Amino acid sequence: MLTVDFERLGVQPGDKLLDIGAGRGRHAFEAARLGAQVVAADLDHADLVATQDTVAAMVLEDEPLPEAWGFMAAQTNALALPFPDDSLDRVIASEIMEHIPDDAGAMAELFRVVRPGGTVAVTVPRWLPEKVCWWLSEEYHAQIGGHIRIYSESELHAKMLTAGFETFDSHHAHGLHSPYWWLKCAVGVKNEQAWPVRQYHRLLVWDIMKHPWPTRAAEAVLTPFIGKSYVAYFFKPDDTDDVEAIASTTAGEDPVHKGATTAESADRGSSLEGAGRRR
Template identity: 55%
Template sequence: MITVDFALLPVGPGNRVLDLGCGNGRHAFEVYRRGADVVAFDQNENDLAAVETMLDAMRAEGEAPPETTPDTEAVKGDALEMPFDDASFDRVIASEIFEHLPHDTAGMSEMYRVLRPGGIAAVTVPSWLPERLCWALSEDYHTTEGGHVRIYTRAELEAKLKATGFEIGPHHHAHALHSPYWWIKCAVGPDNDDHPLSRAYHRMLVWDILNAPLPTRLAERALNPLIGKSVVVYVRKPLHSGDRA
């Protein structure tokens, strides 16, 4: 399930891409398929091991574009103090990470530091309305360790990114059909995976991801601006990166 629009974050051979807070690696895998070098970065060793295994399998299956040999690396670390040189990435994907960080602006500053001048980053966080409903339906949803510590409006997210020094670009919403699933989960208990309603909706989502039928694609496109689970903002580090906004 890809959240980032790669038409707005073009990646390909010759690009070095950081998947910041890579989780299960969905964006790292897509970056690899497009022929770019990718660094999967996360604090979770188990997730990183699984991502590294999958990238190795993709390499063995020849899933990168012909005549390309993208480099891949899985790195464990803290988003507030990344072990990378300044300006060492052409692109950064930060998908659903800043809502977890107690010091989100420090994380944004680190992202700014490791991105080269002129480079582009895609930042995704949960959208305000779907997230607000999740918080209202379940206290456990946002109070468990490692959970979400804040709810962003798009204006707040863009203001923080601009204050960091980024130039703000386009935005969009994604995954509207996933919002009702999380509302159901919160209503019946976030850890109650056996509830018939949540199980049925999850099966529908898996079917939709695998088959991508036109009616649900059109429905999601229409609903995304209203109840899209994620909002995605694209930003650029100025060429003269010493001049911060």
């Protein structure tokens, strides 16, 4: 189940791509299939081991992979990424900013490591579905390492603009998933055995595995209104010497709708050297 649209992100064979907060590697796997040189990074060691095991299985099963592909896993912190300045072509930061107390610091670090002209996809829980979850369950957002903030779309864009990025696209995703999380919050976030939760989970698995038309149609209808995730795409301007000028010229604009039309309006020097292609 992908949240990021790789075509919008502009992933090309040979791109140096960081998936920060990779979890079990859903986006990292897709990037590798497209021929990118991928680093899947996370704080959770167990998730990284599972990700490496899955990649090993892909290779053993002779899954067709482009010549340019590469893969490695790294346990690292979003506030201190082990990459040189301007060294990455693409970065994915999916569902991590809401967990990080110093989100501005994490965004600044993304800006540091991506090359001029490179692109970044940031996904966060959408404001309305997330607000309902917080209202239904204190447990949902009170657990250690849980969500500590709810972003509005304009807030996310404003913070990324402050870090130096420019917006070029955005959309929502996962309309079927908001009701699932509302059910979990209503019966207990960790209560996986509740009948409504089990039945809805079966529906989601069916949708992910089979892509039947009824759930695909429901997803298309629900996503614009209650899509669980908000996905925004940014690029690092080629001229990064005048970030203040960029910010001043965009003051007063709505950063959510600025830019292109959207579907819905180890040692720093030891990793991934070079800047790669221009966007």
